Amino acid sequence: MNGHALSACLIYCLRHSANRGETQHCTASPRISSLFESESCTYTYLLADTETKEAVLIDPVLETIERDLKLVKELGLSLTVAVNTHCHADHITSTGLMKQRVAGLKSAISKFSGACADIHLKEGDKITFGRHCLTVRETPGHTDGCITLVTGDQSMAFTGDALLIRGCGRTDFQQGCPKKLYQSIHGKIFTLPNECLIYPAHDYLGQTASTVGEERKFNPRLTKGIEGFVEIMNNLNLPKPKKIDISVPANLVCGLHQV
Numbered sequence: 051m052n053g054h055a056l057s058a059c060l061i062y063c064l065r066h067s068a069n070r071g072e073t074q075h076c077t078a079s080p081r082i083s084s085l086f087e088s089e090s091c092t093y094t095y096l097l098a099d100t101e102t103k104e105a106v107l108i109d110p111v112l113e114t115i116e117r118d119l120k121l122v123k124e125l126g127l128s129l130t131v132a133v134n135t136h137c138h139a140d141h142i143t144s145t146g147l148m149k150q151r152v153a154g155l156k157s158a159i160s161k162f163s164g165a166c167a168d169i170h171l172k173e174g175d176k177i178t179f180g181r182h183c184l185t186v187r188e189t190p191g192h193t194d195g196c197i198t199l200v201t202g203d204q205s206m207a208f209t210g211d212a213l214l215i216r217g218c219g220r221t222d223f224q225q226g227c228p229k230k231l232y233q234s235i236h237g238k239i240f241t242l243p244n245e246c247l248i249y250p251a252h253d254y255l256g257q258t259a260s261t262v263g264e265e266r267k268f269n270p271r272l273t274k275g276i277e278g279f280v281e282i283m284n285n286l287n288l289p290k291p292k293k294i295d296i297s298v299p300a301n302l303v304c305g306l307h308q309v
């Protein structure tokens with residue numbers, strides 16, 4: 051199945067934690083829904099505490115706001131935070147519009163993103179929802195404001211555009227720096243347990259999730275030394291994202307530009 055074949059596909063994946071039933075904060079795994087937007091091949095993740103019904107959305111996309119809000123309603127969830135892993139260059143976030151539709155919803159993004167939001171995140175900050183939380187790891191390199199969000203039990207990591215499945219975010223615009231990205235991935239993501247699931251912001255080949263162990267072993271870019279990695283990244287020769295000129299200014303104002 052290729053990325054576009056996933057366009058109408060909502061993947062509901064119930065994760066069961068070794069710490070299930072644990073009442074202490076930040077230890078168990080939340081419920082996860084992986085939601086795909088086919089034009090930009092972006093994943094939005096809805097994480098929820100099934101008991102308290104508190105939920106967070108990661109990287110919501112403007113075009114799929116109705117679908118995402120419908121799911122939140124169907125599941126009876128109370129959305130508290132919509133967080134962007136960085137200031138996206140290829141699509142417009144729905145965060146600002148979502149704040150107008152959901153009472154009390156707070157937006158969040160890295161303090162180094164340059165973007166406005168209710169919450170500016172930094173290394174070690176926690177986003178708590180019910181019994182669960184996400185801990186912020188700063189993973190710059192694709193942009194200066196890229197973060198990876200890790201569940202309390204370290205069973206899942208939402209890597210944004212830092213680490214993709216068998217790939218990684220490009221480093222040729224928006225403060226991109228291959229050396230920084232290499233250090234971020236090796237220092238902040240590959241130090242997680244091998245079984246930790248990797249949920250990226252994009253996939254262009256229809257892949258849905260990976261693990262730290264798999265990427266450490268098989269990622270064709272990150273298994274190289276730093277000099278080899280820099281050489282690869284400086285020679286990707288990718289075309290510019292089609293919507294970069296509207297997405298970046300819009301995302302700097304929470305996606306509300308011209309909405």
Ligand SMILES: N[C@@H](CCC(=O)N[C@@H](CSS)C(=O)NCC(=O)O)C(=O)O
Pocket residue numbers: 090138139140211217218219220221252286288289290291292293
């Ligand atoms: N064709 C797409 C843009 C594809 C792209 O550049 N993806 C980025 C992440 S979104 S800025 C990326 O880092 N890709 C890495 C890679 O190796 O493909 C469009 O026009 O939107």
